[in-house]
Amino acid sequence: MNCVLRLETLWKAKQLAGIKDFGIKALQINLQPTSSRVIPSCCATSGVKGNTRNVSRPDKRRYRGWKVIDGDHVHNGYLLAKQIHSFRWYPGANVVAGRRRTLTATCSGTIRFTKEIFIPGRFTKDATVAAKLPRGALLYKTFINIVPDKDVGRFRLVEQI
Template identity: 40%
Template sequence: MSASLTRCCQRAVPNLLSPLNVSGLPLVQIRTAKRVKVGTGRGTMDTGRARRRNRGIKVQDGTFVHQGQVLVKQTGLRFYPGENVDISRNYTMSAMCDGKVIVSCERLNPKPDSPLYAPVQKGVIIYKKFFNVYPIRLHGKFRLVDQV
């Protein structure tokens, strides 16, 4: 059997190398890449620091604010809303009426679904900063509105 296999291979080899060029040597085709491979574009984006969104206190204690003006931008509850202060889903606090901002440090009384509820029930006293807006009458202070 091995003799028949070698004869088969000898017959197959000349058939593969049958085309000859002018010099009499067999032509061998070599496949090459048509384009240079480059890595995917996903890794080419800038991987620097994340963009910081102007977080922090926007107005100081004792300043006058108008309704809807942002008082604090924060992640999580670092500062708490007091009187006439509204808090949104992303914890941004804004004034609900025109008035003066008062920042006070008060004792925290959390709701039962808060993670701070259990320590307070055990006797831990927690103080947090609260932002309050106390309404005052507008005496010569007007809000400019663009005419449409």
């Protein structure tokens, strides 16, 4: 809290102005000499504070999900899918999983979605899921693959090499 001493006499103001320890260079106060009391008065440092709870505000949009469909043409570094908690789409050929399981293209080409049979390891979490399924049931996983473009016009003659 910032407290300011309000002086009610010109005599006290002149006394304080002479003291160099307070760092006062020039103090001009036009007060009438009524008494020699010093009254402390406090000034507000900030205005009215608001409520800090934003209960009714909707959550920030995450923009999760796949960004391409089967048959789309993508370039190197293109974002294919965003997923947070677990893999829904797995990286296939020419696809890399980045931070938070974000799938990114590593080369230019055409997108292909494939479903492949998944055989879990013996002591994995997926093995407990597979044990609860009826005998003969198969687990499938969806992979996002990129079929690279053919290199057309990127050749050199043997004599130039």
